[in-house]
Amino acid sequence: MSHSLIRSVVLVTLLTAMSCVLCGCFVPALAGAIGQNIERYKKIEVLAEYDGLDDKTVAVVIQCDPSTLYEYPSVYGTVSMNIARRLQDNVPGIKVLGFQQVMQWQYQTPSWSMLPYGEIAKELGVQRVVFVEIYEYRLHPEGNRYLWDGACAGSVGIIERDGWDPDSFAKNWDIAVKFPDVTGVGRESATESQIQMGVLAKFVDEVSWLFYRHIEDKYPDAI
Structure with a gap:
């Protein structure tokens, strides 16, 4: 070779x-x-944290601080409408009072926020109230309107009209979301409506998911 x-x-x-x-x-x-x-990117099934809305009449009551209502007047109605619809579509046997009826009652009852919780449920004629208080809402970092940094935070409480103490929350949670998930996003990269839609969609998700079985990202921060 x-x-x-x-x-x-x-x-x-x-x-x-x-x-x-x-x-x-x-x-x-x-x-x-x-x-x-x-x-x-795996999805997981998550059980409801509170299933006491099943087969009940329910009202969704939203309370916002005056500064939020002044600067972003659409937030109140958007959150109220979408949480009510989400619950109606996903909670077994629930009957949700129309969000317009709730808003009308609030408008016609200026001192409603001073009422005992049980009285709110009684006046609305429901067995349960999902009480959402939004105490932070913004689209920009403080003092810088050239960047987008949306955030929404609030507390969620359950009023049980037939509970052992209807004037105290039977369950309560704190919810806080941000959008976008990255920092340094300039105004030229998105519109105000897009940022607002993203923030409120995440907030509505987190509030609504407390009450029914649903699918979530296993690692939401990785998406």
Whole structure:
């Protein structure tokens, strides 16, 4: 066998061996990366934290601080309407009082926020009240209107008209969301309506999900 032929055989053998070694390392690494990505975007089923709205008559009552209502008057109605609809569509056997009726009652009862909780449920004629108090809402970082930094925070309480203490919340939670999820987003990158829609959609999700089984991202911060 000539020397050139021997060199060719050796070279082919080495290349074949190297490719096998590389493939042997690469395939598990690739599989691991794929697995990590699958895990990263995995969805999970989450149970309701409170199922006491099932088969009940319910009103959604929203309270905003005056400064929020002055600067963003649409927030109140948007949150009220969308939470009411979400509950009606997803909670078994629920009957949600129309959000317009609730808003009309609030308008016609200027001192409604001073009433005992049980009296609010009684006046609205429902067994349960989902009481949402929005205490922070903004679209920009403080003092900088050239960046978008939306945030909405509030408390959620349940009034049980037939509970052992209707004048205290049977359950309560604090909810806080931000949109967008990254910092440094300039005004040229999005419109005010897009930021507002993103903030309120996340807030409505987090409030509504407390009351029915739903699907969430396993790692929401990774999306």
